[in-house]
Amino acid sequence: MGYVFDLGSVLSGKYLDWFLIGIATTLALTAVAWCLAMAMGIVLTLVRMIPFPPLGWFVALYVEYHRNVPLLVQIFLWYFGVPSLLPRPARQWINAHHGEFLLAGIALGLAAAAYVAEDIRSGIRSIPKAQYEAARSIGFGYLGAMGYVVLPQALRISVPPLINQTLLLFKNTSLAMAIGVGELTYRTREVDSYTFKTFEAFAVATVVYLVISFGIMALGSWSGTRLKLETR
């Protein structure tokens, strides 16, 4: 009973279109979630550094929630739970405008933000406190010292772990399949259920995920060399 590996049948006609739509959706979802994760991650880091304990507790709670609750549960909560708290017109607007994509992006982005915040915090902690104190002593305010002295170095140090988070985020977009977002894994399963070419369909998806992952890693190592500070 030889198995005939028939890649052509899943890479032609409408099935090819489905794969392409899936890849585009996966990339778009990654981009949306990534932007949200970075913005929110930086905000969380800054809030945590404000010397007012309740804010620090809030960030700690945020990070622990997103790190300890399974991502799939968080996605379901955003998709099925959060909209039902909103007023009716808002809910209708979300439903009419591909809410599943938007809500999956928010869920993935906010979860990744927790990890991003931790990575940036590690970067900041690696900058000797004396530099911050020195900046303050020559007249920088809190924001100035952070913005001109600490963060430019800290963010550079955070780049390798952040690339790692980007990779994870990219792969995690496949979970959005569960709420009907037509990303790559969703489309792959669709092709599979139409053609029954399970092996071929998932082989295509595997290669696409690998190629994009390698792309992100290459971007990471390129930016790593570009951003390297000259040490004297």
Added chain:
Amino acid sequence: MKLFSVLGLAAVFAAGIAGAARADQLADIKARGKLICGTLGTSEPFSFQHPQTREIVGYDVDICKKVADAVGVPLELKTIAVEARIPELLQGRVDILAANLGYTPERAQQIDFSYSYFVSQQKLLTTKETGITTAEGFAGKKITAIKGSSSEQGVRRLIPTAETVTFQDTSSAFLALAQDKVDGFCASELILVKLAKQSKVPMVVIEKSLFVEPWGLGLRKGETAFKTLVNETLAKAAGSGEVDKTFSKWFGPGTAFDIKRDYQIEEIKG
């Protein structure tokens, strides 16, 4: 030299495996001493866990039992997911499928279907609020279905302008409809009637069937002896009134459905 003997051994093994796979499936089942039947286990009243005994029971299960009795071996059930049905059969992990398996031309290219043992009315469920009363009313709307089901394929075929959004299971699809994320839910009438009854959001089942779908037992292609036996078993059970008895046990008076069998046990014509 050593390499050659290893290769030779591998070739002998490969030939042995290929030979075993080519043997008649019916003989294999008898030799093994049990019939492995793939079933869903999540689809009342076809195949579901009995609340008290915790065993998988239902109409599909009883039909499979008849086949096992005809072969003369005990029945072993294996629960599988909707979208894994055909791969599981093709890879030989189950002998036969009794798993809400509707006939489609695409599926018939992959596997053989036995005589139909059930005919399902595929209908659309919608909330009262949408005001939709016909299948045509769903043009350009969002319709949900279970991932990998024939309902999904039927919606694409018959309402091509509608957007399909598929979910892993009935409960997610139903919730999406209840929260207005989609406008309709396509599935077997029996499932929809039950959901409409239980729903807190007022819902209606569109009266006219979107399409009618005969269900058959799924068999691997080319297993003539086994297929003949399965079909003879079904025809005999229909003639002796056994099918009627089984049908009324799960769908007849005293059940939530209370319907009569209005279809024949016959060959599915594509």
